[in-house]
Amino acid sequence: MKLNKWTVALASAGVVSLASAVQAEERAMHQVATAVSATTLGGYVDTSAIWKFGTGTDSGAAGSEALPGRAFDGTGKTDGFNLHVVGLTLERPLGAEDWAAGYRVDLLFGPDAVAYNPSANGDSTSDFGIKQAYVNLLLPAGNGIDVKMGVFNTIIGYESFESYLNPNFSRSFGWQLEPTQHTGVLASYQLSEALSVSGGVANTWSSGINARSPRAESHKAYMASIALTAPDSMGFMSGSSLYAGVVDGFSGNGKDTVSAYVGGSILTPIEGLGLGAAFDYRWDGNNGVTFNSNWAYAIAGYATFQATEKLKFAGRVDYTTGSDGTFFDAGTQGISDEQNELFSFTATAEYALWANVITRAEFRWDNCLSDDKPYGRSDENALTLAANVIFKF
Numbered sequence: 001m002k003l004n005k006w007t008v009a010l011a012s013a014g015v016v017s018l019a020s021a022v023q024a025e026e027r028a029m030h031q032v033a034t035a036v037s038a039t040t041l042g043g044y045v046d047t048s049a050i051w052k053f054g055t056g057t058d059s060g061a062a063g064s065e066a067l068p069g070r071a072f073d074g075t076g077k078t079d080g081f082n083l084h085v086v087g088l089t090l091e092r093p094l095g096a097e098d099w100a101a102g103y104r105v106d107l108l109f110g111p112d113a114v115a116y117n118p119s120a121n122g123d124s125t126s127d128f129g130i131k132q133a134y135v136n137l138l139l140p141a142g143n144g145i146d147v148k149m150g151v152f153n154t155i156i157g158y159e160s161f162e163s164y165l166n167p168n169f170s171r172s173f174g175w176q177l178e179p180t181q182h183t184g185v186l187a188s189y190q191l192s193e194a195l196s197v198s199g200g201v202a203n204t205w206s207s208g209i210n211a212r213s214p215r216a217e218s219h220k221a222y223m224a225s226i227a228l229t230a231p232d233s234m235g236f237m238s239g240s241s242l243y244a245g246v247v248d249g250f251s252g253n254g255k256d257t258v259s260a261y262v263g264g265s266i267l268t269p270i271e272g273l274g275l276g277a278a279f280d281y282r283w284d285g286n287n288g289v290t291f292n293s294n295w296a297y298a299i300a301g302y303a304t305f306q307a308t309e310k311l312k313f314a315g316r317v318d319y320t321t322g323s324d325g326t327f328f329d330a331g332t333q334g335i336s337d338e339q340n341e342l343f344s345f346t347a348t349a350e351y352a353l354w355a356n357v358i359t360r361a362e363f364r365w366d367n368c369l370s371d372d373k374p375y376g377r378s379d380e381n382a383l384t385l386a387a388n389v390i391f392k393f
Helices: 005-012 018-037 111-116 173-177 232-237
Strands: 040-052 080-092 101-109 128-139 145-153 181-190 195-202 221-229 241-250 256-267 273-283 295-306 311-323 339-351 357-368 381-392
Touching: 080 111, 101 111, 111 128, 173 273, 173 295, 173 311, 181 221, 232 256
Parallel strands: none
Antiparallel strands: 040 080, 040 381, 080 101, 101 128, 128 145, 145 181, 181 195, 195 221, 221 241, 241 256, 256 273, 273 295, 295 311, 311 339, 339 357, 357 381
């Protein structure tokens, strides 16, 4: 084997023996090879074409119309083709041995990465983001305590940033009310086959790598969750789940922000049919308009139906309301009732034609219930049609 020049120099000087140096080099190379061989690589490329019904704005670029309450498929994405994000994951999962260790890194590239890019230096314009990057440790106590330290996803929410993990392509209103990521430590424990709990401490409620609370250093964000999963003994309901969680910490507006979430999914006796529901409530989040106490909540209902091995349908009914500025500034509309209230209906059809490819068509209707007209040409309604194509590897 080829030794590095420092090892050769030390051996020549008699500081180390050449035999021991060779053995040390071989051990180091073996350790590196073992760590790398246990690492998995995966990812996805997320693209779409979105068309908003109507004549468009009187002026401005195509796709510039406002679509409040929409995340990743709203303003700037309509009436054209889009690259949303490229995701890349490097992971070494925990092994079965005591004191097992691993890691996970989720990297984002593309326009949708901006939501995860903010850091302590305030940069929020790059098309590169670190979604997760943590060290995973197993403490062999009881059934094993799973500990993550670093940057990790928020513990609450029905939907995920990765659109292919969700029933629908577009995100719900509730997704907008939740935190996205935290820098801190999170411990999870499986109490039984049906019950698991988690708890953690992070720097802030808001996203941002290494972000800090605007208050004293003792102010942190605290989080906890509990999950119930129906065991195999419950027949057709096996795998159904109920989840509740809370996150409390300072957000970007310098206020103590609390997010509470309850959600669940249930399998039905009708083969292929599943139902779900989610409730989000946020106190004193940063909405950019109301600087005193503000609030918002969202309720969503979900239905999925696996018609065939390749064909799947999904529907969502979504409602949200909150103080002015949660989704748009009612004051600019000249409306006395400065409260945001939105409704949406989403229908999605998914068909697996190519291997490793998700292809979806989605229709969505958004309606403002608060007598405001926040959509595009001062409309109360917005209708969009989207085609979503994702390759997973």
